[in-house]
Amino acid sequence: MTVSFLLNGKSVSLDVPPNKRLVDVLREDFHLEGARPGCYAGECGACTVFVNGELTHSCLVPVFAAQDTDIITYEGLADTQEMKYILAGFDAVHYHPCANCRQSRLLTAYALLTTHPVPERREIDAFFSGHRCGCSSMGELYTAIEQAVDMRRRSGRHGRR
């Protein structure tokens, strides 16, 4: 089956078995390795990507369902200013999630801070509820997100609620 979609802003199409999981397509056919297959059950969140602007576990998406969608992976956002603030915030408080889930957490933080410029803890909880990797604590995550918000605020790009 030929499937076409927008991938990180570029139109792509490929011939692929329709039930192949999106995470495998991204990794094997496009060599985008930010999303990792963890549990293949939508539980761990390591495979998170944006599908039509929504955070989605790509291990649960058969590639035929991605037809005509707009998919953004971590690699598509890695160079944005917003992501740089998040990375700087994470680094500043030495928040280092494991290599399995790091990029999907960064992507989720991006989604959070785009919709909630100064998020409350319950909003952080809600956004990260799909991440069940036990490599780091929520306490560390709260501090890292608050630090990213602070860095963005100091740079003058702070969006008001």
Place this chain on the structure above:
Amino acid sequence: MDKVSKEFIDDLTVQGMLHCAAVRSRIHRGTIREIVAPELPPNVMMIREADLPGGNCISMGNADVPLLAGSNVEHIGQAVALLCGPNEPEVHRLAELVEVQYDRGDPLTLTRDFKINQKLYSRQIAIGNTQTAFEKASQIVEGEYTYRPEGTIPVGAAGALAVVENDGIRVATPTRWLFHVRQSVAAATGLHQDRVRVMSTRVTRADTNCLWYPSLTAAQTAVAALVTGKPVRMIATAREKRLLLTKRTGCIITHKTALGRSGEVTAMEIQIVAESGAFGIFAAEYLDRLCLAASGSYAAKSLKLDAVYIATSTPPAETHGGAGFDGAFFSVEVHANRLAELCQEDPSVWRLKNLLPDRGLTVTRARAGPTPQRKLIDLVVELSDFRRKYSANEMLKKRGDRPNFIPGYLRGIGIATCFHGGSFMSDNRANSATVTVKLNSESELSILSSSAMVPEATVDILSNSAARILNIDSSQVHIEPADTAAVPDSGPAIFSRDVTVVHRLLTSCCQTIQKQRFRTPLPIEMSRNRSGGRGRRWDPEIFRGVPFSPLSWASCVVEIELDTVTFELSIRGVWIAIHPGSLLDEKRATSLVESELHAAFEACGGYNRFFEPVIRFSQRSGARPAALEGIATNVFAPAFVSAVSQATGFYFDSVPLSKTLILQYLET
């Protein structure tokens, strides 16, 4: 294959590599009559037991684990045959099509009425005369506690890659016990251990505490590579991870306790039936840990303990959490809360009254040193306002009209306390470790240890400690990748051994180098080793002495809220106070404890893991770091279940606690 330590196993590829999939048993137990394979393409090969070049087993923790099921299937998911081919999805598809015909046997399960052939190990301990104590008791309380926690699917990839070389075989796998993988591969392939080189791929803290699975998979992959003559990679599918890597040890523990007039414990009779799946991997170790912790930290003048370890038809358990301690503390601490309630006492006060006194005789007939447990209980009680909340909940429960006071919610609070040890009690080989350190003429330090890279967080702790002792920048410290050709055997990286053993040996090496470095020309190489049994005041044969030194201690309070409409359990607060000797990195220790508490909540059947625990460490200057890994698991479950019991007014005595179970209790 050269820079594997920073790669995940599923990202490693080698030119001309074959993929391997296991044909797995779909039944729990039985005898194989025939394996009927579909017509296989010419480039796909099937390996059965008869094709194995070496022995059909690896040895792990006094147990023999077969590579492939021969005539008997011992657990669901056991590998029966291996399929190797160039296309990964294709070999998995073909593996599903292989039909295995069985004569089904009855599955072996965890039950008090186990079959005689299930029994693997047993231990009896008797101190004093329990019979007389029970005759004189003013109250006798009995309870049966079932601990079968739920494991979560590890996030990291699991599997192995094997490449046959002229002089032997090279294997890469994410493992916490590098040299055990080498030993297993050697046993399976029939090669000498010197001809087997094993490298660990990236292992993260989120991965399971893998011990048996990497060794078995590596051995199977190596055999496949040897038989096919090509590089072979075997990656666990999600289904295999769910089936084989989520299993945790379980137990049923019966407590019978004699209480004196003022509620003091005078005698304990404890019966334990425990299991860790098929084959009984580390069964003796788990059993000893259960026996040690089954009476908790309480002072009973007489004790009778009867423990049995049995095999069941489930996949072997990995060394999660307290590895035996968690089940033992679950039962004794839930039981202690029940005793306190029957004595109409606050559980924290009851504990303080019944804790083993300083210099008291422990279950291993050793004199207990001064313990910080009273201080820890006082600390969590104060932090959580336990006494007021407990009394208030009890008052509301007795009035029986709580929904009018707190519409839609029932609240409860529970407390638990434990000790924890960070080494193996009965496996001296697993306890031994060697660390080598090299300082070169550029003042660059190399640390060589097979378990220094696992988990990742340890790297910083070890580098910073070494840099501080030698007064060099931590960027000048390099930890060599875990590779059997380059690093010495430091034993398994579990039970906080990276901190309690590897760090200690490293510190000793660095201190000696620091003394020599301005007198002896560089480079200097220093090795330190710890022999598993030497110098220990512990005799596992007769169960006497001091099995762990130093011990760590913890007390925990959990407050929960139960929605009476949805039966959703949520955590209102968790307070935990830990005495870990001394801490090497408080931030990382806090992170570890917090993630363990969240995992423990999930293991108890909870889902919403977003609670912020209050974590306090009580350190003693100059003390050696003690084990932290697993300690939160030991105390969370009993405190949580006791809190649910107080909220609902029913004695819950099992883990996991599902919504359905709570509903069933409330409806009766």
